[in-house]
Amino acid sequence: MEIEADYIGLLLIASAGYDPRVAPKVYEKLGKITGDSLVQNYLSTHPSGKKRAELLAQAQVMEEAVTIYKNVRAGRGVEGFL
Structure with a gap:
């Protein structure tokens, strides 16, 4: 469910006019700060x-x-979303 939430969040930030290409970089930095590991990823309710x-x-x-x-x-709105 967290992956689906991330996907929906990505579409929402894009629809709000924020560049979605920044999101993966944010999660990479977050992983470095929290110290990603396979064990942590397995035991956690959230992906690394x-x-x-x-x-x-x-x-x-x-x-x-x-x-x-x-x-x-471009001012065209969000066609077919939400």
Whole structure:
């Protein structure tokens, strides 16, 4: 469920006019701060920062978010979302 929440959050920040390409970098930094490890990832209810960054940076996910972001920035709104 956390991965789905991250995906929805990425689309929401894009629809608010914020650049979604920054999100994976934020999770990478968060992972460095909290000290990602396989054991921690297994025992945690949340994926590691590194794993979250990888999932959000996937081409299909990021392309969707960037398309929304560009439409909002161009004043076209968020077509077909929410």
